Amino acid sequence: MSITEKILCTKTHEYILKNDDDTYTIGLTDYAVEQLGDIVFLELPEIGTTFSKGDSFAAVESVKAASEIYMPISGEIIDVNTALVETPETLNEDVYEKGWLVKIKSTGDSSEQDDLLEYEDYKEEVE
């Protein structure tokens, strides 16, 4: 199963990936990164911070513009990809393996995922 078959996406271009230990990895979709162009800056939250679904929790900037990144579901930040902050251009190459943003422990209800889209549907929606 390819990674895009395992993720769920928001219309604001974030994805979540459920890990084996029931935590979630959050990142930006490849489509989002392609639209942004050369990524030059990334700001990520601190471990331990909690956010509600829809909150802005991080920021990304390309040469062209600054964009906020929103929580696809509610959760507490349990891990942050600090290496990516040093080399945000990595996002232009890979948004999953090296380009994930944060890992969270979900604090909301599973119904929060009802409005998330499977990758194929997301692509259809945004393109």
Add this chain to the structure above:
Amino acid sequence: MVVKQTILHDKHVKLGAKMVDFAGWHMPVQYISIVDEHNTVRNGVGLFDVSHMGEVFISGKDSLEFLQRIVPQDISKLEYEKAVYCQLPNENGGVLDDLIIYKLGINYYLIICNASGVEGDVNWMAINAKGFDVKIDNQSHNYSLLAVQGPKADELLRTMGLDTVQDSFTIKSAKILDRKMYVSRTGYTGEDGYELLVENKYAEELWDNILEYGKPFGIKPIGLGARDTLRLEAALPLYGNDLDMDTTPVEAGLSWSLPRDKKEDYNGKSVIMDQLANGGKKKIIGIKMLDKNIARHEYEVYFNGEKAGHITSGGISPVLGCNIAMAYVKNIKEICTGSIVQVMIREKLHDAEVIKRPFINKRNKVRN
């Protein structure tokens, strides 16, 4: 409003460019990568379609007197086949547009202005033409403008048969691959280079030929994204960001372009002359961010804990490897080169150092 397309529009789409609306035109913002395109122009040569820009020809026996009336620059000193950077001020000295005026002959001038400005400029000129024997001929729809920019631009155009000898800020009617056009050694990148003004019917063939002849030079098409980062490093103002109706050329840091001894009256002269002597209400500064954050258009600037102004243009500098910006701040002497100011970014203040403009050394000297 219908979004306009240049003659080369379909070529950009075919090249895979990301297209955006800019000043009423559907233009390529990038082909592959803004940073790569930026570096291509700094180190080699790049090709821009800037056909959205306006071309207005001025003729008639009062051409000189008319131009003297509408710009602060002394057009009587502009020699044949030379170009001068000008502003179009209103009565209060506020800038309606910035432009380049070329002298093509006796009583014959070309004005190249911003795409966003053409219509307003032509109206303004018509109002100001009262009493002058002058013809204002907006030919923007008949011409395409291609910019060939970078240290290898001259060599490339030589291989295409260009045989003129041209200093920076000169224009000649010349032939490239036996096609006649206006060849101007100007640009908006801070690099050496040319702008080629060609009739629309020859634009596609010229675009294709430049890309073909440019292959050995590593030429690439360059979008508006890199045009913006290139001009920012060179601290060249962008109308709408760094220049507007509420800003005088003095406040915009363009005093170098303003003669002190021009005899003729022109729109805004009293304000501009007063500000040349006493300074403006605000001043433009260049800053370098001291962390990795990027200052962008309209972000607030603070000095000593108080709001002091706002960013006009900001972004990355691929050459310097840091983030740079231009800002308008209160005209106080305490804010000077070396001062630390703060930029409000996502509700937090980030330190920046005031540094000299242009951000990169002058590179656009003619390299024959």
